[in-house]
Amino acid sequence: MPENAPVLKVENIKKRFGKTEILKGISFELNKGDIKAIIGPSGGGKSTLLHCINFLTRFDEGHIWLNGIEVSYTDKRELYAYRQKVGMIFQDFNLFDHLSALQNVQIGLVRVKKMPKAEAKERAMMELERVGLKEHYAKYPAELSGGQKQRVSIARALAMDPEVILLDEPTSALDPELIGEVQSVIQDLASGGMTMMLVTHEIGFAGSLAKEIMFMDEGVVLEKGAPKKILSEATCDRTREFCAKIIHLHHKSA
């Protein structure tokens, strides 16, 4: 492993669906412990970017390195190993509906990491405890609230010992009163030094958590910088306009 290589390096990712270019060459680096947030209007390519980084969506051009080693589609084994290292949290949780909370966390350990069942169970229990859901281990997704589901999905990702976690609008599908419990789990991860990439509309949360915010629209990063700069002193009109709208909305609803 090359010394001092960024944990995750993404270079010039391009993706088109038919004639529409969704990503027009996105690059960034995440060093160990970095937290970056991506904000921007819907349809700007934020989710597609995260899906591309996890190779869940096939991109047309670009390169991705994990700890200085390039990853590609061609070696499936490498790809599966890479995905274990890059945790993904989805907007709509994507918990396995037929498995209990415990089994949701356990199954990756057993099937992918080939861990003995008892050991996997113990580990899964530990991760559920970490997100505050130990007593709900036997419940099925349909019996959990949205916030609890998202916390199980975070536990599921954590069990795989990821080096980076990609969060794709983790609180967008939640009722307002459930957002806090998920955010506090993410906050704990941040305090623990987890490297994260967060796509969100909660710009206040993004601002308090991230070292850098990237504003993305129409497939390009229009502007990036420290939260304070992006949220209040953006140089780009489009960024200013977007942030003003969202802040206005929050004040109205608060």
Next chain:
Amino acid sequence: MTSEILFLRNEVTPAMIRGVWMSIRLIVPSAIFGLIIGIVVGTLRVYGHSFLKAAANIYVTFFRGFPLLVQLYLWYFGLARFGIFFTPYTAAVIGFSLCSGAYHSEYVRGALLSIKSGQMLGAQSLGFSKTQALFSIILPQAVRRALPGCGNELIYLIKYSSLAYMVTCIELTGEAKILASLYFKYMEMFFIAGVIYLVLVSVATWLLSTVENRLIIPGFEPPRA
């Protein structure tokens, strides 16, 4: 009156027992093979590579398109012309399994399509290969959703197993037909056979609902009546 009882005891009962036994020997393996074929073919039709997908589609086209009786005639009488001889029993089980498999595959296909793509993405993001995800995440859910449809097909199978006697595999309907012609008691014999099928179907229905209840995912229970 006594002659009727004697007739029932000496002729009807042994014939019906023979017939039911043969019917069960036809239904059980056909149901198992049919279900396996259906799951494999249904999965290939959704997730298979283009060649396998096309092959699976052609299979379904033929086996759902030809009348079952015609299929049985082809297996038993038709293939004999090419020097391939099946016993009546084997021909019937092959015919039933392949026909049933084609129908099952349609239920399985529908169930697979109803599973949200997020389930696959969730699994892949943890490092599952597509095949692993299919076996541990997608199929366990799809099979549950396919169960009511597949159960329906199994009920059909119990009844279309009566076609076996057309290729001289004498099962319940065959035995009833023989007795009916011999003693000219069509009403009585076929009515008895019908009732026995009804019993078989009822047992199967009960078994299927037991399995369905066993597999219920908490949080998805149907409202209690």
